[in-house]
Amino acid sequence: MKRKSHSVSARGPEVISVHAAGEDGAYGKVRHIAGGGLMAVQTGGDMRSTVTSEYINKQASTTTAYQAVSLAPGANLSQSDPYGFAANSMLSVRGLGGNEIGQVWEGMPVNDIETYNGYPTYWADGEDIDSVSLTQGSSSITAPVVNASGGQVTTLMRDPSHKMGGLVDYSYGTLNLQRFFGRFDTGDIGNTGLSAYVSFSNGTAKNSLGPGRQMRRHIDFGFKKEFANGDRMKLVGSYVDMNYMYNPNPTLADWQTSGRSYAWNGTFTPGSSDYWRQNRWKWEQIMMSLPSDFTLPGKVKLNVTPYFLYAMQNSPASSTLSSDGNYYGTEPVSVTIPDAQASGGSVRSDYVGVQSVGGFNASLSRQFGVQKVTLGYWYQYSVDDLSMPFSSVDASGNPASAWSLRNVTMSNGQPYLAEKEHTVTQTNALYLQDEISLLNDRLKIVGGIKTLMMSKAGTNGLPGTQYHVGANNFQPLPRVSATYKIDSHNQVFINASTNTLMPIDDTLYNSYSGGAISTQGNPGIKPEYSISEELGYRYQDRIIHASLALFNYNFTNRQVSSLRYVNNVPVYSTINGGGQTSRGVDFEAGLMPFHGFSPYVSVEYLHATIDNNIQVGNDYLPTAGKTAVRSPSFQGSFGLVYDYKNFFGTFSFKYTGSQYSTFMNDEKMPAYKTFNLSLGYRLPSVGFVKHPEIRVAFINLTDEKVLSGIASPQLNAQTTRGIYGTSIDGSSPGYYIAPRFTTAMTVAAGF
Structure with missing residues (x-):
């Protein structure tokens, strides 16, 4: 067996894979x-x-x-x-x-x-x-x-292949899954050092929870240029066009009452706000990256990655609207709703977003004996336009387009909007890293600092007291790590790092309901800041690989992702969770193939606690010492892969312990487990058809009827008395429903 080291530069973490003669x-x-x-x-x-x-x-x-x-x-x-x-x-x-x-x-x-x-x-x-x-x-x-x-x-x-060829696969499965994938590789184009590939897929399936269908079309492409001195450029791109159902997130009471039947209504009733066709989301996106490595004079290495992303979305929900009694921000308005009589006032609340992102990340590095110094700069400019117009529906509850019609209008003919936000974010980061190798490369010490500067400038287009908004964050983020190779199989590592996170854009802006502010924008929310430490050990030989890490985190102004609802549209928001301390142990181990079998196991123990009471109005919830949300104390996985000659397959088991969904620990999501299985067989090549294979995947093999996660944690589920005696109303968290049992057969062949 031959070992081959492959180092990945700044585009990703260093990975060393073990290669051998495989099937x-x-x-x-x-x-x-x-x-x-x-x-x-x-x-x-x-x-x-x-x-x-x-x-x-x-x-x-x-x-x-x-x-x-x-x-x-x-x-x-x-x-x-x-x-x-x-x-x-x-x-x-x-x-x-x-x-x-x-x-x-x-x-x-x-x-x-x-x-x-x-x-x-x-x-x-x-x-x-x-x-x-x-x-x-x-x-x-x-x-x-x-x-x-x-x-x-x-x-x-993947990199483009050096040989001309391709791949075709077709999948059919439960929920009437049908998916085609095809890829073509040009191979090396003459002596130019160029190679390329392009792929296309088209997939559809029924919604797993209630009525509706999912649709996804996707294109990947890659162009690679290799130079004689080892320099390289790789243009990678991706395009996606999706139309899919956003299933509702049940409360615990909803789940206990309805189970998997908690879903959008399959039939339309005029005046209703739960029809599935009005909850079908649309997304189109294209993104491109050009990671490149060059050797400059003086043994200086340049790594530069320019990139671009453009996305359009409509994330709607079913709602109701009347012609009178509406407000455009703080201004009372009347609106015109096409087909209002036939639809009974039902409309689709659209949540339209257009995002454009451009930037580059560049670094220079040079080796000075046992020392390697890297100096880099990252810049990004992004624009995010969000609005909430409305689209009419016909007598059957159907909107005319997946994109917003914007045809619910005010008396001046302009679209009636519930939100209108425009945010420009600029990110600047300078980073310096010094890496020293000692004791014949057995000891490696890496120290560095990144100075992160973010600025947000936006406008709220609705009439009201707020127009311009802005927020800034400057954080120096030092870090250090060290690894020591005890021998060829044993290694210890230690690291300490810092991180930060600005509140999301939604927190900047006022939201209005009934002509009054319903959610006060707050540009002054402090960003999250964390300090983390790890101490770990690895063992790696020709038979077994194992890693163990002890970790510790300390947070201030922890930003916890949640959801709020505007005209029934789920809009991401954050909860400032204050201080938090998290400690735990991670472990994973895997065996190299032995008679075709390769087992794998991973476990985690986590103890995460809230450090302080959380303010609500003029009072505080007594949350200090409570367990943090989304923090199961134990979770573990087992995987088994078999691959020998023509037969292959995988089996996996995952257990996740119970986890609190409120900061007050007055509601929790139960523990759950899932099993997955796949079986396959490789057939002999026939003519130009290379290595055809057939495989069948079984997802949620035992059809466990469980919740899979917390979509919207809350401060408290039950009415709670604050430390100063105020009665603080509770809100019910929302959850994700785990997928039902499904199976998918795939037939694949190269050429």
Whole structure:
């Protein structure tokens, strides 16, 4: 068996994979990696889990980056759609929400610029992903992220093949899943050093919870230029067009009463506000990244990644509206509603967003003997336009378009809007890192500092007391790590890092109801700041890989992602959770293939507590000492991969302990477990058809009827007396319903 080191530069974390003579499959050569692709070798100074295409390509063809890393220690995936078509999902890590997880795709940030959440179904098809890495609790200093208190997810795409060829697969399954994927590789184009690929997929399926269908069309492409001196440029792009159902998030009482039948209504009643066709979301997005590495005079290395993203969305909900008694901000207005008599006043509340993001991340590095110095700069300019117009529906409750019609108008002919916000965000970051290797590279010490500067400037277009808004955040973010290689198999590591997170855009703006302010915008909300430490140990040889990490976090102004509802539209918001302390242990281990079998196991113990009482009005809830929300004390996973000659398959089990959904700990989500299975067989090549295979994936194998996560945590569920005697009303948290049992068969072949 031969070991080969492959280092990934600033575009992603360092990953060292073990390569050996593997079986050829429709998706290419199958590398032999611990845990069957669930645990690639790591050498860095932090806890990190990397899942490779060897595992991803044995799952359902619809697998997303979040689903790929869902077995990693500390990872908790909340979703309702088994095929990942719908974007209403969330990955939390060590009890920290999706808004605190930095997302990097081929060197560019892909967190939503308004909410900081990540939506991996937009980024890539599973067939084109080479690896997904989850760094628990920290991020690379060179990473272009502003929200990595909970860690970093790094998605790397495959390189174009050096040989001309391609791949075709087709999937059919439960919920009438039908999906086609095709990819073509040009191979090396003459002696130019150029190669490229382009892929296309089209998938549809019924909604897993109630009426409706999901639709997703996607294109990935990559162009790579390799130079004789080892320099390289890689243009990577992705386009997605989606139309999907956003399923409602039940309260605990709703779940106990209705179970999986808690869904939108399949038939329309005039005057109703729960019809499924009015809750169908639309999203189009294109993004491109150009990660490049160059060698400059004086042995200086330049890494530069320019990038661009443009997205359009309509995230609507069903609602009702009358012609009179309305307010445009603080001004009373009457409105004209087409087909109002036929629809009984039912309308669709649209939530329209247009985002454009452009930026670059560049760094210079040079080796000075045992010392390597890196100096970098990241700049990003983003514009976020949000509005809430209304669209009429016909007598059957159907809107005429997935995009907003904007045809509910005021007397002046202008669209009637419930919200109108325009936000420009500029991000500047300077970073300096010094890496020293001592004792014949056995001891490596890395220290650095990133100075992050963010400014937000916006306008509230509704009449009222607020127009211009703005907020700024300047934070120096030092960090240090050290690794010591005891011998060729044993390594210890330690790190300390700092992170920050600005409140989301929604917190800046006033919201209005009945002509009065219903939610007061507050540009003065303090940003989250965290200090984290890890102490870890790794063992890696030709048989077993294992990692153990003890971690500690201290937060001030913890920003907890939640939801609020405006005209029934779920709008992301944040709750300032004050101070928090989190401590715990992560462990994972995987075996190299033995007679085709590669087992994997991961566990986490977490103790997360709130440090102070939380202010509500002029009083405080007695939350000090309570357990933090979304923080199960124990979770564990087991995976087993089999791959020998023609047969292959995977089995996985995940247990997640109970977790509180309120800061007062007066409501919790029960513990749950899920099982998944996949089985496959590789057929002989026939003519130009290379390595055809067939596989069947079983999702939620035992059809566990459970909740999978907390969509909207609340301060308190029950009416609670504050420490000064005030009666503080409670609000019910909302939850994600776990996907039902589904199965998908995929037939694939290369050419």
